[in-house]
Structure formats: structure tokens, C-alpha cells
Amino acid sequence: MAEEGLIVTGDPGEAHTVVLNTCSFIGPAREESHGAIRELVERKQKGDLGAVVVAGCLVQRYKGTLARQYPDVDVFAEISDYRELAKSIKRISRGESHQRYLEGPGLREPKREGARLLATPGSYAYLRISHGCDHTCSFCAIPSIRGKHRSKRPAAVLEEAEELIGAGVKELVVVAEDSTAWGRDFGMELPSLIEGLANLDGDARIRVMYAYPNRFPWDLAPLLADHPKVVPYLDIPIQHAATNTLRAMRRAGSGDQVRKILDRLRSEVPNLTLRTTVLLGFPGETDEDAAQVADLVRDYGLSRVGAFTYSPEEGTPGYDLEGSVPEDVAIARRDAVLAARDDELAKTQTAAIGTEVEILVDEPPDPDQGFVVGRAATDAPEVDMVTFAHAPDAEVGDRIMVRIDSVDDEQNWIGAAVENGARPSPEPAR
Ligand code: SF4
Incomplete structure (x- = not known):
């Protein structure tokens, strides 16, 4: 999309067109996808949003039925060619006519499809x-x-x-x-x-x-x-x-x-x-x-x-x-x-209290208190725990040593950056 000259934002609130990437492999995922479509359609009806594009597995699985169900959605795209999708969105942004349903070209070839623009924090x-x-x-x-x-x-x-x-x-x-x-x-x-x-x-x-x-x-x-x-x-x-x-x-x-x-x-x-x-x-x-x-x-x-x-x-x-x-x-x-x-x-989270753990900084320090959000080796993004660490000088992508002081209600670690910290020695989280 960036190669097509579109400006990509991670904040749906500031976008003219929102592309929703859906999931459909189990009932709750489908419900979540439908809920998100309804929310976007409502925003479009209120005039808060220019266009809604629904892409991904839900479209692939339910084909035309979805298009009939949501007449206000501008484009449906199966698991398709990213370039075609980008072209359609460009046409929408120019107010030009465009295809409403993009069929997938068959199984995606296991090859690269152009450069990546990161949607993740960068770390x-x-x-x-x-x-x-x-x-x-x-x-x-x-x-x-x-x-x-x-x-x-x-x-x-x-x-x-x-x-x-x-x-x-x-x-x-x-x-x-x-x-x-x-x-x-x-x-x-x-x-x-x-x-x-x-x-x-x-x-x-x-x-x-x-x-x-x-x-x-x-x-x-x-x-x-x-x-x-x-x-x-x-x-x-x-x-x-x-x-x-x-x-x-x-x-x-x-x-x-x-x-x-x-x-x-x-x-x-x-x-x-x-x-x-x-x-x-x-x-x-x-x-x-x-x-x-x-x-x-x-x-x-x-x-x-x-x-x-x-x-x-x-x-x-x-x-x-x-x-x-x-x-x-x-x-x-x-x-x-x-x-x-x-x-x-x-048990594992509490056992780390008092030890020093290396974290990768995923989010910059908040301006009020200087806490970053990071993750230790024990935690994958989005599915595991995070560490909130007082580290006002840290930047996204830094690896810093953090002394763990406590855990919050969701078992995330809370601590503070230590200068010249020793290498960590806590038990691995199992
Ligand atoms: S993706 Fe493959 S391995 Fe994973 S649950 Fe489905 S069929 Fe099984």
C-alpha cells in the first residue's frame, strides 16, 4: 500500500479507509470479526470513516454471503494479492470506481510480495x-x-x-x-x-x-x-x-x-x-x-x-x-x-521478584512517569506477559536490564532499569 503511495497508519481513528483483516477459523474468531465489521460500518454510516475494506479468512471462507450481508462495505478481499488490494484502495481514495469483490488468485505462492512496512512496534x-x-x-x-x-x-x-x-x-x-x-x-x-x-x-x-x-x-x-x-x-x-x-x-x-x-x-x-x-x-x-x-x-x-x-x-x-x-x-x-x-x-512471576531480567523495549517511556513496556525472553508478543519498567531514557528496541520489584494483577512484571546491571539469573518461566 505504501508502494502505491498510500499513507499507512496503525490508528483507525485517523484513517480515511480501514482495512480489517479477519479471522474465521473458530466461532469466537468469527464473532469478533463480525463485531469489528459492524463497528466499522457504523462509523462509516455516521460519517466518521470514508471506506471499509474487509479482507482475509472470513471473506475466503464465506465468499459472496458476506458481501450480501454487509452492503455498506466497500471492498471484500479474499486471501488475495496484496498489490490488487492496494490498487483498489487507491481507487477508493481517488473516488474512482473499483471492484467490490477481489477473488483470491488461488493458493498463495510461498514467495515474497514486496517490501515490508511494519505494523508491529518496530522492536x-x-x-x-x-x-x-x-x-x-x-x-x-x-x-x-x-x-x-x-x-x-x-x-x-x-x-x-x-x-x-x-x-x-x-x-x-x-x-x-x-x-x-x-x-x-x-x-x-x-x-x-x-x-x-x-x-x-x-x-x-x-x-x-x-x-x-x-x-x-x-x-x-x-x-x-x-x-x-x-x-x-x-x-x-x-x-x-x-x-x-x-x-x-x-x-x-x-x-x-x-x-x-x-x-x-x-x-x-x-x-x-x-x-x-x-x-x-x-x-x-x-x-x-x-x-x-x-x-x-x-x-x-x-x-x-x-x-x-x-x-x-x-x-x-x-x-x-x-x-x-x-x-x-x-x-x-x-x-x-x-x-x-x-x-x-x-509462581514463576513471583519467583523473579528481586532478580534482574533483560527486557526488549517495545513501547517508549510514557511521558508522565517514564515507564516503558517491554518483554523478557520468557514472553512472546501479544500472547504472553509484558514488563513495565521505569526507564525514562530508554528507546524502543533497546535491551535493558530491569530489577523486578512486583507483579500486577495480570502477572506482568513491574520494575526499574538498573544501570550496569549484572546478567540475569532467574529460573526460566516454565
Ligand atoms: S493448522 Fe494444521 S496442525 Fe494446526 S490445528 Fe490446524 S490442521 Fe492441525
């Missing part, structure tokens, strides 16, 4: 390494929306990373639908890419998200343990801990295998912070099955956990399964897991 950037997924988890609509797995070539990923590092990015957050599968379509494995990224010039660190547990590429372990530029953090979505439920979900591996993978990660990467996500209330799940998830959270001291209730998705094999779990039961099971998580989280 970190997401780096997509592949598109799509070859797994067939029975609850998941993503492969039908995003297609089969296609890896980006290493040269393309490294070039994009170099550009981002050159623009001042200090943390590259590696994302994909299934990052574990990267490279297998051309005989490579994820660790070689991660090592290549970590060995680029500059001081950006690499954080790996969305690693499917089975066929885990174990050469990643020494990089996580020892490479100074690979964050000792791994997001590994396990979805469940009970063999019955994993089988019904068509996930590879059993409850025992999940535990073995976590054991091996713990032993090969002693300083690792593990993050995972789990799904409760899948058809056929019993109280005992659900209890195994909470037990696993306690047994492994998992403090970074997202827990969700199952949402039956049309077009997925899970949709018609018998043994559906009532919503209130699923919510109670999820809450039990979250309660176990919160206990572990409180």
Missing part, C-alpha cells in the same frame, strides 16, 4: 516462513482455508529477515501454520533455517512459534539451549494430553508421547520457556481426559498456556462427531486448566 516483527498445513486435525478448518503446506525458500526468508533487521527490528518472531514442517517440501529442516537467521549480522534474536510436536526437528534443541541469538522459548501447541482425545482429534501421537516430547525438551534445553495451547470439550472428551490436561500443566509447571473450548466447524470431520460436550461443561474444563496455569504463572 519485533513477525516472519512467516511457510503457508498452509498438511495435518488433518479434525477440529480445524485452517487447511481448507489456507491450503497445503508450502515452505518459503531459505533465501527469501533470509532476505526478508535482513531487511527487517536493517530496519531496526530486534526480535524476529517466526510464524507459520506449522513451523515444524518448514523445508520438508525441498529436503531441508527447520533448524538450518533458524541457525541461518540467528547467524545474520546484527543483534536480532529469533523466537519460534507454532511448532507441531510430532516429528519435532531435534537439531533445534541445541540452538534453543545455546545459541545466543535464539530465544530459549518454544511455542509448541499440544492441543490435548489424553490419548483418547488426541486420537479423536486426529492428532499424531499419544498422551505419553506428548509427555516424552516435553521431557526431552526440558532435558535438552534446561533454560527453556514452553508455551502451549490446548482445546477442551472436544466430542467424546470425558472428565478424566480433561483432568489429564490440567495435570500436565501442573506436572510440567506450564505457565504460558492458552486454553480454548471446542467450537464445531462446518466442513471439518469433527463437526458431526457424537458425544458432544455441553458448553458449560467445556467452559468448566477450560477454566480448570486456566486455574492450574494461573497457579504456575503466579
Whole structure:
């Protein structure tokens, strides 16, 4: 869009045209997307906004029905060619006629599509390494929306990373639908890419998200343990801990295998912070099955956990399964897991009080009190905790040592920058 001469802002309040990137893979995501569309349409009707563009997965999945549902939306764009989208928006900004519905050109090629303009604060950037997924988890609509797995070539990923590092990015957050599968379509494995990224010039660190547990590429372990530029953090979505439920979900591996993978990660990467996500209330799940998830959270001291209730998705094999779990039961099971998580989280966060932790500054000092918002290695952007640190002289992208003084109600750390701070020595958050 910037290449088309449009001025891009992260503040919808000051934009003439808002582009809403939607998500549709589960019911709550769809509800959130519809709520956001309604809000934008209302703003347009009041005259606060010039035009509304709805893009992304919701459009891809529901095609024309969405266009009929929201006559006041100016453009709908499937997961499409960014350049076409930018051209349409330019035509809108000039008051010219434009196509209202942009069909996707088919599955996106796993290649770069022009330079990046960062939508993140500048201290970190997401780096997509592949598109799509070859797994067939029975609850998941993503492969039908995003297609089969296609890896980006290493040269393309490294070039994009170099550009981002050159623009001042200090943390590259590696994302994909299934990052574990990267490279297998051309005989490579994820660790070689991660090592290549970590060995680029500059001081950006690499954080790996969305690693499917089975066929885990174990050469990643020494990089996580020892490479100074690979964050000792791994997001590994396990979805469940009970063999019955994993089988019904068509996930590879059993409850025992999940535990073995976590054991091996713990032993090969002693300083690792593990993050995972789990799904409760899948058809056929019993109280005992659900209890195994909470037990696993306690047994492994998992403090970074997202827990969700199952949402039956049309077009997925899970949709018609018998043994559906009532919503209130699923919510109670999820809450039990979250309660176990919160206990572990409180322990890890409180244990750091009095220690010094290095954080990456994501937001500049607030003008009143001089507190920055940053993150330690233990926390990924947007999904984990942040650290509020008194550091009036710090800038976005700085790495500063912070003495942790307390935790707030949401278990974020609160502290102050220390000058010439010693290297940190707290226990890793588990
Ligand atoms: S691995 Fe993830 S994206 Fe792929 S089908 Fe399973 S849940 Fe969906």
C-alpha cells in the first residue's frame, strides 16, 4: 500500500479507509470479526470513516454471503494479492470506481510480495516462513482455508529477515501454520533455517512459534539451549494430553508421547520457556481426559498456556462427531486448566521478584512517569506477559536490564532499569 503511495497508519481513528483483516477459523474468531465489521460500518454510516475494506479468512471462507450481508462495505478481499488490494484502495481514495469483490488468485505462492512496512512496534516483527498445513486435525478448518503446506525458500526468508533487521527490528518472531514442517517440501529442516537467521549480522534474536510436536526437528534443541541469538522459548501447541482425545482429534501421537516430547525438551534445553495451547470439550472428551490436561500443566509447571473450548466447524470431520460436550461443561474444563496455569504463572512471576531480567523495549517511556513496556525472553508478543519498567531514557528496541520489584494483577512484571546491571539469573518461566 505504501508502494502505491498510500499513507499507512496503525490508528483507525485517523484513517480515511480501514482495512480489517479477519479471522474465521473458530466461532469466537468469527464473532469478533463480525463485531469489528459492524463497528466499522457504523462509523462509516455516521460519517466518521470514508471506506471499509474487509479482507482475509472470513471473506475466503464465506465468499459472496458476506458481501450480501454487509452492503455498506466497500471492498471484500479474499486471501488475495496484496498489490490488487492496494490498487483498489487507491481507487477508493481517488473516488474512482473499483471492484467490490477481489477473488483470491488461488493458493498463495510461498514467495515474497514486496517490501515490508511494519505494523508491529518496530522492536519485533513477525516472519512467516511457510503457508498452509498438511495435518488433518479434525477440529480445524485452517487447511481448507489456507491450503497445503508450502515452505518459503531459505533465501527469501533470509532476505526478508535482513531487511527487517536493517530496519531496526530486534526480535524476529517466526510464524507459520506449522513451523515444524518448514523445508520438508525441498529436503531441508527447520533448524538450518533458524541457525541461518540467528547467524545474520546484527543483534536480532529469533523466537519460534507454532511448532507441531510430532516429528519435532531435534537439531533445534541445541540452538534453543545455546545459541545466543535464539530465544530459549518454544511455542509448541499440544492441543490435548489424553490419548483418547488426541486420537479423536486426529492428532499424531499419544498422551505419553506428548509427555516424552516435553521431557526431552526440558532435558535438552534446561533454560527453556514452553508455551502451549490446548482445546477442551472436544466430542467424546470425558472428565478424566480433561483432568489429564490440567495435570500436565501442573506436572510440567506450564505457565504460558492458552486454553480454548471446542467450537464445531462446518466442513471439518469433527463437526458431526457424537458425544458432544455441553458448553458449560467445556467452559468448566477450560477454566480448570486456566486455574492450574494461573497457579504456575503466579509462581514463576513471583519467583523473579528481586532478580534482574533483560527486557526488549517495545513501547517508549510514557511521558508522565517514564515507564516503558517491554518483554523478557520468557514472553512472546501479544500472547504472553509484558514488563513495565521505569526507564525514562530508554528507546524502543533497546535491551535493558530491569530489577523486578512486583507483579500486577495480570502477572506482568513491574520494575526499574538498573544501570550496569549484572546478567540475569532467574529460573526460566516454565
Ligand atoms: S496442525 Fe494446526 S493448522 Fe494444521 S490442521 Fe492441525 S490445528 Fe490446524
